[in-house]
Amino acid sequence: MASGSVSGSLSSPKVEVIIDTGNPFLNLTVDGFLKIGAVAVTRSVAEDTYNILRKGSVSSNDFEKTLKKMCKEGAYWGAIAGVYVGMEYGSERILGTRDWKNATLGGALTGALASAVSNNKADKIAIDAITGAAIATAAEFINYLT
Known part of the structure:
Protein backbone atom coordinates (compact mmCIF):
# COMPACT_ATOMS: atom_id res chain seq x y z
CA MET A 1 0.00 0.00 0.00
CA ALA A 2 1.36 3.43 -0.95
CA SER A 3 1.68 6.14 1.60
CA GLY A 4 2.63 9.76 1.57
CA SER A 5 2.94 12.75 3.79
CA VAL A 6 2.34 16.44 3.63
CA SER A 7 4.31 18.98 5.56
CA GLY A 8 4.12 22.70 5.77
CA SER A 9 3.61 25.60 8.05
CA LEU A 10 1.00 28.22 8.54
CA SER A 11 1.96 31.72 9.48
CA SER A 12 0.07 34.94 9.57
CA PRO A 13 1.33 38.00 7.74
CA LYS A 14 3.09 40.60 9.82
CA VAL A 15 2.01 44.19 9.46
CA GLU A 16 4.33 46.65 11.11
CA VAL A 17 3.22 50.22 11.60
CA ILE A 18 6.00 52.22 13.12
CA ILE A 19 5.06 55.39 14.92
CA ASP A 20 7.81 56.68 17.13
CA THR A 21 6.56 59.00 19.81
CA GLY A 22 9.80 58.68 21.76
CA ALA A 79 -9.32 52.24 22.22
CA ILE A 80 -9.91 48.94 24.02
CA ALA A 81 -6.80 47.46 22.39
CA GLY A 82 -4.74 50.55 23.18
CA VAL A 83 -5.77 50.43 26.81
CA TYR A 84 -5.02 46.69 27.02
CA VAL A 85 -1.57 47.01 25.44
CA GLY A 86 -0.78 49.97 27.68
CA MET A 87 -1.95 48.14 30.80
CA GLU A 88 0.03 45.02 29.90
CA TYR A 89 3.17 47.03 29.21
CA GLY A 90 2.71 49.03 32.42
CA SER A 91 2.33 45.89 34.52
CA GLU A 92 5.38 44.42 32.81
CA ARG A 93 7.40 47.47 33.79
CA ILE A 94 6.05 47.50 37.36
CA LEU A 95 6.45 43.75 37.97
CA GLY A 96 9.78 43.57 36.17
CA THR A 97 8.93 40.35 34.30
CA ARG A 98 7.36 39.43 31.01
CA ASP A 99 4.94 36.54 31.49
CA TRP A 100 1.28 35.55 31.37
CA LYS A 101 0.54 37.43 34.59
CA ASN A 102 0.95 40.73 32.74
CA ALA A 103 -1.69 39.66 30.21
CA THR A 104 -4.01 38.61 33.02
CA LEU A 105 -3.58 41.89 34.86
CA GLY A 106 -3.87 43.94 31.66
CA GLY A 107 -7.03 42.08 30.62
CA ALA A 108 -8.61 42.47 34.05
CA LEU A 109 -7.87 46.19 34.24
CA THR A 110 -9.05 46.78 30.67
CA GLY A 111 -12.27 44.82 31.21
CA ALA A 112 -12.99 46.70 34.42
CA LEU A 113 -12.20 50.09 32.90
CA ALA A 114 -14.30 49.49 29.77
CA SER A 115 -17.18 48.32 31.94
CA ALA A 116 -16.90 51.23 34.37
CA VAL A 117 -16.91 53.76 31.52
CA SER A 118 -20.20 52.22 30.37
CA ASN A 119 -21.72 53.10 33.78
CA ASN A 120 -22.17 49.48 34.81
CA LYS A 121 -22.79 48.37 38.37
CA ALA A 122 -20.03 46.85 40.53
CA ASP A 123 -21.09 43.26 39.83
CA LYS A 124 -20.97 43.79 36.05
CA ILE A 125 -17.60 45.54 36.34
CA ALA A 126 -16.21 42.55 38.28
CA ILE A 127 -17.60 40.09 35.72
CA ASP A 128 -16.12 42.11 32.84
CA ALA A 129 -12.75 42.26 34.64
CA ILE A 130 -12.78 38.47 35.04
CA THR A 131 -13.78 38.04 31.39
CA GLY A 132 -11.02 40.38 30.22
CA ALA A 133 -8.46 38.54 32.33
CA ALA A 134 -9.62 35.14 31.04
CA ILE A 135 -9.53 36.18 27.38
CA ALA A 136 -6.13 37.83 27.68
CA THR A 137 -4.65 34.88 29.56
CA ALA A 138 -6.03 32.37 27.08
CA ALA A 139 -4.67 34.42 24.18
CA GLU A 140 -1.27 34.55 25.86
CA PHE A 141 -1.20 30.79 26.36
CA ILE A 142 -2.35 30.13 22.78
CA ASN A 143 0.30 32.53 21.50
CA TYR A 144 2.90 30.70 23.59
CA LEU A 145 1.89 27.34 22.06
CA THR A 146 2.28 28.53 18.47
Whole structure:
Protein backbone atom coordinates (compact mmCIF):
# COMPACT_ATOMS: atom_id res chain seq x y z
CA MET A 1 0.00 0.00 0.00
CA ALA A 2 1.36 3.43 -0.95
CA SER A 3 1.68 6.14 1.60
CA GLY A 4 2.63 9.76 1.57
CA SER A 5 2.94 12.75 3.79
CA VAL A 6 2.34 16.44 3.63
CA SER A 7 4.31 18.98 5.56
CA GLY A 8 4.12 22.70 5.77
CA SER A 9 3.61 25.60 8.05
CA LEU A 10 1.00 28.22 8.54
CA SER A 11 1.96 31.72 9.48
CA SER A 12 0.07 34.94 9.57
CA PRO A 13 1.33 38.00 7.74
CA LYS A 14 3.09 40.60 9.82
CA VAL A 15 2.01 44.19 9.46
CA GLU A 16 4.33 46.65 11.11
CA VAL A 17 3.22 50.22 11.60
CA ILE A 18 6.00 52.22 13.12
CA ILE A 19 5.06 55.39 14.92
CA ASP A 20 7.81 56.68 17.13
CA THR A 21 6.56 59.00 19.81
CA GLY A 22 9.80 58.68 21.76
CA ASN A 23 8.05 56.72 24.50
CA PRO A 24 7.75 52.90 24.35
CA PHE A 25 4.46 52.96 26.29
CA LEU A 26 2.86 55.36 23.80
CA ASN A 27 4.38 53.53 20.82
CA LEU A 28 2.79 50.22 21.88
CA THR A 29 -0.52 51.84 22.77
CA VAL A 30 -0.83 53.64 19.42
CA ASP A 31 0.25 50.48 17.57
CA GLY A 32 -2.44 48.44 19.35
CA PHE A 33 -5.05 51.10 18.64
CA LEU A 34 -4.24 51.22 14.93
CA LYS A 35 -4.01 47.46 14.36
CA ILE A 36 -7.16 46.42 16.21
CA GLY A 37 -9.02 49.51 15.03
CA ALA A 38 -8.23 48.50 11.44
CA VAL A 39 -9.53 44.98 12.13
CA ALA A 40 -12.77 46.41 13.53
CA VAL A 41 -13.20 48.69 10.52
CA THR A 42 -12.63 45.77 8.16
CA ARG A 43 -15.16 43.62 10.00
CA SER A 44 -17.69 46.43 9.90
CA VAL A 45 -17.22 46.92 6.15
CA ALA A 46 -17.53 43.19 5.47
CA GLU A 47 -20.70 42.90 7.55
CA ASP A 48 -22.37 45.91 5.94
CA THR A 49 -21.32 44.81 2.45
CA TYR A 50 -22.95 41.45 3.06
CA ASN A 51 -26.15 43.12 4.29
CA ILE A 52 -26.26 45.47 1.28
CA LEU A 53 -25.68 42.63 -1.17
CA ARG A 54 -28.35 40.58 0.54
CA LYS A 55 -30.79 43.49 0.28
CA GLY A 56 -29.95 43.93 -3.39
CA SER A 57 -29.67 47.72 -3.57
CA VAL A 58 -27.38 50.49 -2.38
CA SER A 59 -28.44 53.92 -1.23
CA SER A 60 -26.53 56.95 -0.01
CA ASN A 61 -28.11 56.30 3.39
CA ASP A 62 -26.47 52.84 3.44
CA PHE A 63 -23.11 54.39 2.63
CA GLU A 64 -23.44 57.02 5.37
CA LYS A 65 -24.56 54.41 7.90
CA THR A 66 -21.62 52.16 7.00
CA LEU A 67 -19.14 55.02 7.28
CA LYS A 68 -20.44 56.02 10.73
CA LYS A 69 -20.35 52.40 11.90
CA MET A 70 -16.78 51.98 10.61
CA CYS A 71 -15.62 55.03 12.57
CA LYS A 72 -17.46 54.02 15.73
CA GLU A 73 -16.30 50.38 15.70
CA GLY A 74 -12.72 51.29 14.79
CA ALA A 75 -12.45 53.90 17.53
CA TYR A 76 -14.10 51.67 20.17
CA TRP A 77 -12.09 48.51 19.55
CA GLY A 78 -8.93 50.49 18.87
CA ALA A 79 -9.32 52.24 22.22
CA ILE A 80 -9.91 48.94 24.02
CA ALA A 81 -6.80 47.46 22.39
CA GLY A 82 -4.74 50.55 23.18
CA VAL A 83 -5.77 50.43 26.81
CA TYR A 84 -5.02 46.69 27.02
CA VAL A 85 -1.57 47.01 25.44
CA GLY A 86 -0.78 49.97 27.68
CA MET A 87 -1.95 48.14 30.80
CA GLU A 88 0.03 45.02 29.90
CA TYR A 89 3.17 47.03 29.21
CA GLY A 90 2.71 49.03 32.42
CA SER A 91 2.33 45.89 34.52
CA GLU A 92 5.38 44.42 32.81
CA ARG A 93 7.40 47.47 33.79
CA ILE A 94 6.05 47.50 37.36
CA LEU A 95 6.45 43.75 37.97
CA GLY A 96 9.78 43.57 36.17
CA THR A 97 8.93 40.35 34.30
CA ARG A 98 7.36 39.43 31.01
CA ASP A 99 4.94 36.54 31.49
CA TRP A 100 1.28 35.55 31.37
CA LYS A 101 0.54 37.43 34.59
CA ASN A 102 0.95 40.73 32.74
CA ALA A 103 -1.69 39.66 30.21
CA THR A 104 -4.01 38.61 33.02
CA LEU A 105 -3.58 41.89 34.86
CA GLY A 106 -3.87 43.94 31.66
CA GLY A 107 -7.03 42.08 30.62
CA ALA A 108 -8.61 42.47 34.05
CA LEU A 109 -7.87 46.19 34.24
CA THR A 110 -9.05 46.78 30.67
CA GLY A 111 -12.27 44.82 31.21
CA ALA A 112 -12.99 46.70 34.42
CA LEU A 113 -12.20 50.09 32.90
CA ALA A 114 -14.30 49.49 29.77
CA SER A 115 -17.18 48.32 31.94
CA ALA A 116 -16.90 51.23 34.37
CA VAL A 117 -16.91 53.76 31.52
CA SER A 118 -20.20 52.22 30.37
CA ASN A 119 -21.72 53.10 33.78
CA ASN A 120 -22.17 49.48 34.81
CA LYS A 121 -22.79 48.37 38.37
CA ALA A 122 -20.03 46.85 40.53
CA ASP A 123 -21.09 43.26 39.83
CA LYS A 124 -20.97 43.79 36.05
CA ILE A 125 -17.60 45.54 36.34
CA ALA A 126 -16.21 42.55 38.28
CA ILE A 127 -17.60 40.09 35.72
CA ASP A 128 -16.12 42.11 32.84
CA ALA A 129 -12.75 42.26 34.64
CA ILE A 130 -12.78 38.47 35.04
CA THR A 131 -13.78 38.04 31.39
CA GLY A 132 -11.02 40.38 30.22
CA ALA A 133 -8.46 38.54 32.33
CA ALA A 134 -9.62 35.14 31.04
CA ILE A 135 -9.53 36.18 27.38
CA ALA A 136 -6.13 37.83 27.68
CA THR A 137 -4.65 34.88 29.56
CA ALA A 138 -6.03 32.37 27.08
CA ALA A 139 -4.67 34.42 24.18
CA GLU A 140 -1.27 34.55 25.86
CA PHE A 141 -1.20 30.79 26.36
CA ILE A 142 -2.35 30.13 22.78
CA ASN A 143 0.30 32.53 21.50
CA TYR A 144 2.90 30.70 23.59
CA LEU A 145 1.89 27.34 22.06
CA THR A 146 2.28 28.53 18.47
